[in-house]
Amino acid sequence: MGAQKLALVLTAAGTSARFSSGRGSPAADSVKKEYEALQSPLFPEQKGGTVLSCAADAFLTALDDEPNFIFSRLIITLPPCRGHRAKALKALRASACTLRMLEKASLEPEFVEGGSDRRESVLRALEHLAGGNEPDIVLVHDAARPFVSPALxxxxxxxxxxxxxxxxxxxxxxxxxxxxxxxxxIVRHLERSRLAAVQTPQGFYFKPLLDAHRRACSDSKSYTDDTEIWGAYAGDVFLCEGERSNMKITYKEDLPSSPAVSVLPAVPVYRTGLGTDTHRLVENRPLLIGGVHIPFEKGELAHSDGDVLLHAITDALLGAAALGDIGELFPPSDNRWKDADSALLLKAAWERVQKAGWLLENLDCVITIEKPKMLPWRAAVQKRIAGILGCETGRIFVKAKTAEGMGDIGEGKAVGAQCVCLLRLHAD
Structure with missing residues (x-):
């Protein structure tokens, strides 16, 4: 199956009354929170962002050069008042980085007048999408959640x-x-272990969601979000891990005290990943470990160049970021990867992980091989891996073990590698 078309709906049709007035009665002249200045948590060096542009940044970053999804349309719902289209466009393009990514993705924002409540606003956006160039999947996100991460x-x-x-x-x-x-x-004591605080973005197959919204339009019920509408008319909704930093701006106090301050978790978010690989050793093949050609009578038998260590590192990084595995990105059934350079495969996977907002803390690797001895090559291997990942050599450590003569590795018929990585969510 080819890449699926994706549309993003950013909901910004509210009046921002509570934001304008603080924790009290609504003010007569509301200030739209989505147009407020805010520096992007993803691009702290880039000045001039807004709440709206920051909300869009995570999607533009996550879907940049994404092979499985085509970011085809961007819809923004707005209040039914004159002047909001120009203000929203200005807020969205306030950051030069956001503007650059919009141009790269060939996305021209489309504005839809919202309704009396969120349900009606989203329905109008979906009906607008149904007018042509329909997406396969639609993501619906509160534009007032500017701290969403590409990983989410x-x-x-x-x-x-x-x-x-x-x-x-x-x-x-x-x-x-x-x-x-x-x-x-109190009429019922709820079991906290079964409860979940649901956030956005929420993702759905487009056509069933549109049908569910159309049916919900005439049932006289009140719905708080799209999962409730899907659950009523389309089926089950599945939950994934959210982020406490993905907060919604409701009051002015929810914004940083200065536009130059970003609100990401006060406690850093870390992820670990584990990667392993094993290949047979045969004659007339080069022995490649960690991107270094090591002189030996045998080398790895594989569809690609067979570098077990780089393959293990690739899987560890992808696994930590929950972005798949090496077999999904570079399937051995695809002749494009025949004798492929594993360093290029690792670099492509690492770029994918970085776009999702992750930084590398360290790699700890183990090579299991009977011969040759790896210690003389360790420094070169660590330097080569650091060069591929664009990091300091001190973040990479490689050690070698033998199998004490046991099994295929011990008999010199195979080589194995393991890697554990630690990633940190980008917050500075």
């Missing part, structure tokens, strides 16, 4: 592509109760 976008999108409907969620911190509205009496 990937998680929602990949789960949606697999299941049909997906949303991020975080475990509740407080204990929730169901209460009687008239007198405040």
């Amino acid at each position: 976008v990937h998680r929602v999108l990949e789960l949606c592509a697999e299941k049909g409907a997906a949303a991020p969620a975080v475990p509740p911190v407080d204990t929730y109760k169901e209460a009687e509205q008239t007198d405040g009496r």
Whole structure:
């Protein structure tokens, strides 16, 4: 199956009354929170961003050169008042980096007048999408959530592509109760382990979501988000891990005190990954380990050049970022990867991980081989890996073990490698 077409709906049709007035009664002259100045958490060196441009940045970054999805349309819902289209366009293009990514993706923002509530606004956006060049998948995201990460976008999108409907969620911190509205009496004690605080972006197959919205339009029920509408008329929604930093701007206090301050987790977000690989050793093949050609009578038998260490590193990085594995990105059934340079494969995978917002803390690698001895080559291997990943050599460590004469590796018939990596979500 080829790449799927994707549309993004950024919902910004609210009045921002609570934002303008603070925690009190709505102000008569509301200021749209989506147009407020905010420096992008993804591009802290880039000045001139807004809440709206920051919300778009994560999607533009995550889907840049994405092989499985084509970012085909960007819809923004706006209040039914004159002047908002120009203001929204100015806010979206406030960051030179955002503007550059929009141009690279050949995306021209499309603006849709919102309705009386969120449900009606999203329906109008979906009907607009149905007018031609329909997407396969649609992501719906609150434009007032500017701190969403590219990694979260990937998680929602990949789960949606697999299941049909997906949303991020975080475990509740407080204990929730169901209460009687008239007198405040608790009528049901909810089991916190079964509860989830659902966020956006929420991803859906487009046509079933449009049909569900059309049916919900006439049922006189009140819906708080699109997962509820999908659940009522289309089927199950599946949850993936959300991010506590993916907060929604409601009041002015929710914004950083200065536009130059970004709001990412106060506690850094880390991920570990594990990669392994094994190849047979045969004559008339070069022995490549960590991108270094090591003189020996045998080398790895593989579809690509067979570099077990670079393959293990590739899988570790992809696994930590939950972005697939080496077999998915570079399937051995595809002749394009016949005798491919594993260094180029690793570099391509690492760029994918970086675009999802991750930085490398360190790699710890083990090569299992009976002969030759690896110690004389360790420094060269570590330097080569650091060069491929564009990091300091001190973040890479490689050690070697033998199999003590046991099994294929011990008998000199095979070589294996393992890698553990630590990634950190980009926050500075």
